[in-house]
Amino acid sequence: MKLDILVKNVAVWGHEVLCDLGIAGGRFVSLGQAGAAANAALTLDAEGRMAVPGFVEPHIHLDKALISERAPVNVSGTLTEAIEILWEIKRNYTVEEIADRASRVLAQALGHGVTRLRTHVDVDPIGGTRPAEGLIRARERFRDLMDIQIVAFPQEGIVKSPGTEALMREVMKAGVDVVGGMPFNENSPEDSRRHIEIAFDIAKEFDADIDMHVDETDDPMARTLEVLAELTIKNGWQGRVTAGHTCALASYPRNYADHVIDRLREANVNMIANPATNLMLQGRLDDFPKRRGVTQVKELLAAGVNVACGQDCVHDTFYPFGQNDPLEIAFLLCHASQMSQPGEILTVMDMVTGNGARALRVPDFRVAPGGVADLVVLDARDAREAFATRAPRRWVIRKGKLIAETRLETHRYFDIQAAPAR
Template sequence: MNSLFIKNAKLRGQEGLSCILIEDGSISRIGEGIAVDGLETVDAGGNLVVPPFVDPHVHLDAVLSAGDLSRPNKSGTLLEAIDIWGERKPFLTKEILKQNAREVVNWYIANGVLRVRTHADCSDPTLVTVESLVELRDEVRDLIDIQVVAFPQDGIFTKPDGEALLRKALEIGADVVGGAPHIEYTREDGVRDVETVYRLAEEFDRLIDIHIDETGDPHSRFVEVMAKENINRGWQGRAAASHTTAMHNYNNDYAFKLLGILKKADMNMITNPFDNSVLQNRTDGYPRKRGHTRVDELLARGVNVCIGHDSIMDPWYSMGKGNMIAAANLLAHTAHMNGHDQITTLMDMITVRSARTLKIEDTYGLETGKPADLVILDARDDAEAVRLTSECLYVIRRGKIISKTEPAVRTLFVKETPETVDFKLGKR
């Protein structure tokens, strides 16, 4: 197994610098004044050391497909993206799906993301997307931990075999049950969608992650049904509501009541700044709303909220590179979260809060006895990391360095002596 010694590490929320001793792939000691001989040593140089970033919401079956589609998403809307994806599905192969997803896994590793939850479209009778991502999950488990969600992209009840396909996806090996109630044809079927997800989750003993109220329609209120099921079935802490963008447009009196119910239900909420900022509220005209869920109000009520990347170069979002700090930086702007303490919360939302959503707290974090998965950032604190969308100098998996980045060197020739610029505030 792998052993490593890290010195001069800045840990979040702690004064001074620390050492981290890794033995046999696990963290054995953290503190000051640890002395070792003969181990490979990394000098963090006073930079911030964090547990790996977590992406709790991505679609690895669609990544990198923006450039190989028969037509681009000219309107940039959610509905056209769904249509394009539907046109592409008959031409998907396991080779294409795994090749694209594996490339993005490499991007994730370079960006310090070692925990991922991916949705796999299970609306197609072949279930090739589910099979491909389940296989990929097992093939890359030494590098990155992946959860696969059985996701009925087209809804469960828009087709006669929708529920059977969802069940088969779980039998194949999907880790999480997904749904899409706002896609169903009627309100009644949307409620059935949510109830079916909970019934299957109980039967298969799986976590839940539902695409829900992903619209600007203030009448889309399926998250209340989800919260009720969570409470009545005792599923607290085991379910995530993804997107909930309609909440942005809810009547404030209703929203205030809903927030309390979500807290009682111990729901996990996932906001996706990249997609939500460009896909939602497209029909507003002006003034135009921001199109994401009520992040600040949810946090203020004690609800767990985390950040997902969602799409990476696909019909829904043609940009992105798997950088979770960039997602946090965007949310700082679109959710009015640029206050001092809120920057710290943003970092929590791509680390510990996301880990809570994935229910992996027992094996995640910088604590003795836990797997030695960690990232050394090119930043001294949370604020600098978010401001600069900092590079990951080192990415370490079970005590082994699996990625190393040399930051850009910018040299100015404006004085007699050349000088470098790194956008930091000097040595501290």
């Protein structure tokens, strides 16, 4: 068989020896010992570089991305002010400008090797269905380049925001994939519980997964995460629910935190850490010691809970940085969660690849014959080097086609041997 692409001498994530990887018809067709002869239209010699089966971005807000280009400054730097600034901007949204901003960020993500992505989109009476329509339009533009899931996100609440529940059903009918939520942003614990119950009602109606922002607060009395786990079990939605942020978990006393983590494991809830945004936003009003708001990653992993990590925000009212690069987010998480041991570094690479794929329920996410030929070759030999250097993406292959390539040249006009002695 003539191959479309042969990737030679590549260190495929999860394999201990260098491989030659054959691609034809958009799929992997061979994976064997390096040095085997093969006929290919395009041959790429990885020279021992590592490769992953595409990065997974499980949590981002494309409808808000790049909005800082025209938004007032968030003076307090808090989550509350970020949301309030957005109110006026959302009233003036247009479908096309949302699609255009999202497309710019998606193109950047693709260059960084992201081949699967889940984005939240605000659904409320302020912006109506326009944000969802804009992201559906952007998704269509990237249909052959990236698998994109859209989450209906009621940031303004459901119970306290009349009309939102109907809008969520409307956008689900229009092509949104996942039911979102933000239960702590209601006026009482009873309304927070009702918020989650409504989300499950909608999810059952559309046979959809659920992905909620949960307890994105420093308040150790926030309790919606445990309610989400309880209702996941009650509704038989184990494995189909994801909780993002969960900052309050970082402030819980140990005994209650362990109880909640055990319930999350029982409910098979996926967890998403968002280190960039939460390091920036949480603890703003604290004196020292200052809480940092990143969820209990090590403890969740140790309990057997699936944990991934995501970008969350890109140049918006919540976060002024971000380039939708999973290696940057992984690098931040290594610091925020103090994951520096060799095994922990490997786990963090899992968090931006396979763990994210599990949260998005991506089938057969691996480099193996018969699988969809998505591959990112990094200019690094291992995960530690990849994070430390935020390694350039040497090649990005999507469905068997080379779609991005990075070539770097460094010219040094000095000679360290000639440096004067001290």
